[in-house]
Amino acid sequence: MSTPHGTGDLSGEATQGAAQRHLQATAHRHLWLHFTRMSSYAEGDMPVIVRGSGQYVYDNRGKRYLDGLSGLFVSQVGHGRTELAEAGARQAAELAYFPLWSYAHPRAIELAERLAALAPGQLNRVFFTTSGSEAVESAWKLAKQYFKAIGQPGRYKVLSREIAYHGTSMGALAITGLPGIKEPFEPMTPGGVRVPNTNFYRAPDFVASDQEAFGRWAADEIERAIEREGPESVAAVFLEPVQNSGGCFPPPPGYFQRVREICDRHGVLLVSDEVICAFGRLGYYFGSQRYGYQPDIITFAKGVTSGYSPLGGMMVSDALMEPFGSGHEDISGFESPRHVGHAPPGRSGTATFLHGVTFAGHPVSCAVALANLDVFEKEDLLGNVRGHEAAFRATLEKLSDLPIVGDVRGDGYFYGIELVKDKATRQTFSDEESERLLRGFLSPALYDAGLICRADDRGDPVIQLSPPLTCTQEHFDEMEQILRSVLTEAWSQL
């Protein structure tokens, strides 16, 4: 068969091969991948993903992969949704850009209203950013300025959990609890304090057999840290609903309720970092709704647009807004003269939050986020997660019969599988074994087998799964089958 140019298949393949080699050579010469040991590609090709459709993505050779990580905990509605792309294109044609510095634009207003309606309690104010790190950075800066504004200028410290990841900009990095990714950038911004995480599989002996006792202990460690540091110096506690880094640690029962009480007792803000856990990942719009606690601030990013355009932000309670004035009036009475010119009592502060970024709340991203939320509603994606999460768990738990699988944990569509050397003693791998197992074998083998997931050893070695919210049993089975064969092979290589 000939192409329209009269060349045969063979020369078509040759042209394709040459194009792939050129792309690789150009990537090797010019592109710098994030958190990637670039030398590991010195001899080999970088994976190049060129398109996506539904739960799958395709590389530049046409090979298909099940996207078991939603890219990077991002693609909630899956790939190839033209309605999101078109919403972005329409917005770019109408108003591609205008800043949120002194001006508003309709999509940011509409999205802020919609998010306020979805968020728990009085989180009625949205400060947009472009990313999760910026959202975390903004929340810490707001906490600091808020306390200065209300006459408690000594409060600047931030508590967060061991191994937790909260982003990479210098403020967010000081909140991140992973020593390995901080050390090259020390000295850190002052004020980051670590507390234990909620890894029940590795709980201390005295609480290892009782989840509730473990949760009480882990929460009380937050109170002990506040007292040790001096409550008058502590601004906020940053916690994810389910801690990602370390391999998906859900909260023990009662944990967040106790943390809320502790924060209230000491006047400390509770920030729920939901950069991963919001927008359906746990079957709710916000992870804090799943576990029934009320944060003072929620940080979000990733799934708000399902990655069709970058966006992040923080949602802030009315109370935190007071020093900054709010114009917070009951807009149902907007026409009524009694509202004109009268801010409600206690809401008349005049401070300016001295913070902003050029592309925050970008009109295209806000339009895409609105279209994304439309898909959530039309297709009842929260219902899909809630309806299938037990089956997802049960399918992954089948892997527990493998000698290398120590623990399967998570909630919703967010799971970690901890790998161990000895199941009975829970012995983990040495650094050298972990390097060989994860980087040397598992990561490339899972990719070659057609599954995108994360093999991570920033804590103990884990495989993480966080698939699009549209996944059903057939996708769970595909993940289980690929993991079973690759983990079996990994064990035989040890």
Ligand SMILES: Cc1ncc(COP(=O)(O)O)c(C=O)c1O
């Ligand atoms: C909980 C949490 N916070 C913050 C961040 C940083 O987000 P970004 O990479 O968009 O800056 C991440 C990223 O994975 C995250 O998981």
